[in-house]
Amino acid sequence: MQELSMHILDIVQNSLAAGATQVEIRIRENLAEDILMIEVQDNGRGIPQEVLYRVMDPFFTSRTTREIGLGLSLLKEATERSGGCLKVCSEEGRGTRVMARFQLDHFDRAPLGDMGETVGVIISGNPALDLFYEHQVDGQIYVLDTRGMRNILGPINLDDPLVLDFVRQDIQMGLKKIGAATFPKVMEVLR
Amino acid sequence: MNVEELKRIREKSQKEMDLRSGEKAIKLVVGMATCGIAAGARPVMAAIKDELARQNAKNVSVTQSGCAGFCEQEPLVDVFRPGETKITYGKVNPDKARKIVVEHILEGRVVNEFVFAQDK
Ligand SMILES: Nc1ncnc2c1ncn2[C@@H]1O[C@H](COP(=O)(O)OP(=O)(O)OP(=O)(O)O)[C@@H](O)[C@H]1O
Numbered sequence: 062m063q064e065l066s067m068h069i070l071d072i073v074q075n076s077l078a079a080g081a082t083q084v085e086i087r088i089r090e091n092l093a094e095d096i097l098m099i100e101v102q103d104n105g106r107g108i109p110q111e112v113l114y115r116v117m118d119p120f121f122t123s124r125t126t127r128e129i130g131l132g133l134s135l136l137k138e139a140t141e142r143s144g145g146c147l148k149v150c151s152e153e154g155r156g157t158r159v160m161a162r163f164q165l166d167h168f169d170r171a172p173l174g175d176m177g178e179t180v181g182v183i184i185s186g187n188p189a190l191d192l193f194y195e196h197q198v199d200g201q202i203y204v205l206d207t208r209g210m211r212n213i214l215g216p217i218n219l220d221d222p223l224v225l226d227f228v229r230q231d232i233q234m235g236l237k238k239i240g241a242a243t244f245p246k247v248m249e250v251l252r
Numbered sequence: 253m254n255v256e257e258l259k260r261i262r263e264k265s266q267k268e269m270d271l272r273s274g275e276k277a278i279k280l281v282v283g284m285a286t287c288g289i290a291a292g293a294r295p296v297m298a299a300i301k302d303e304l305a306r307q308n309a310k311n312v313s314v315t316q317s318g319c320a321g322f323c324e325q326e327p328l329v330d331v332f333r334p335g336e337t338k339i340t341y342g343k344v345n346p347d348k349a350r351k352i353v354v355e356h357i358l359e360g361r362v363v364n365e366f367v368f369a370q371d372k
């Protein structure tokens with residue numbers, strides 16, 4: 062997968078498959094420490110202790126359509142390729158938290174990609190989901206949350222095309238405003 | 253999040269609400285497991301939503317599903333039309349997706365060249 066935002070969409074699909082009704086995506090860019098943290102937390106059914114240590118192994122999946130599970134192992138590879146690591150915490154019946162750490166300015170750190178499309182696609186395919194997205198760059202912060210959106214929109218469904226356009230544009234502008242890094246700086250120089 | 257813009261959308265959308273709240277008779281399902289996403293399911297889903305909006309199609313729902321076991325055919329899109337058999341399109345890209353929306357969803361003609369499977 063070429064973009065971190067594609068990985069995020071994929072990790073959220075795991076949450077949805079686990080029956081989550083709430084998903085929180087938190088991205089933090091710490092420029093001084095050169096760290097990019099991506100966290101996805103859900104209130105799904107969680108992962109049993111006895112299999113938790115195997116979830117990043119491609120040969121573990123609870124899917125029945127094929128014998129390999131790629132999502133977490135691909136993300137793990139993406140973190141490690143760029144000087145970071147992946148951690149998964151989970152409690153059965155409570156939920157799961159996936160924490161991916163990258164070196165922000167590493168040559169092999171994948172670009173963030175289109176977060177607007179990722180969040181837009183999640184919302185329009187799951188209009189009843191409580192989704193919270195927060196993106197921080199040092200002190201600056203951008204937030205989008207579907208509960209707040211529902212309060213304002215009243216009877217209008219979140220999968221309305223106008224809402225989807227809003228989500229994509231709001232995220233694009235919001236991330237620009239806080240100066241979110243799309244590509245690692247070393248790559249910007251070459252582009 | 254730009255609250256003022258959202259309020260404007262509310263005003264704008266409420267005028268069209270009656271039209272949109274009808275029964276969603278036609279169902280589209282996009283495969284969104286890792287295999288689907290890696291093959292391009294996200295822009296396909298975005299293109300479907302966009303084309304439906306452009307064509308002003310109100311009675312269509314678009315949802316996501318997991319892996320169907322045919323990963324090399326992803327992105328897969330299932331179309332369910334009332335009273336007809338399920339059609340599964342394979343190796344869909346945004347252009348094909350727009351064509352499927354116009355010809356199959358709106359005009360009712362299956363786009364045979366993109367069909368991967370058809371329920372008997
Ligand atoms: N958020 C979550 N909640 C509950 N279980 C999870 C969660 N994320 C992952 N798992 C478990 O870990 C397994 C491995 O996940 P992974 O994303 O690597 O593969 P997959 O989802 O099975 O298949 P793929 O991602 O290739 O479509 C899943 O099958 C599921 O059992």
Ligand SMILES: [Mg+2]
Pocket residue numbers: 071074075130131132133286
């Ligand atoms: Mg997965």
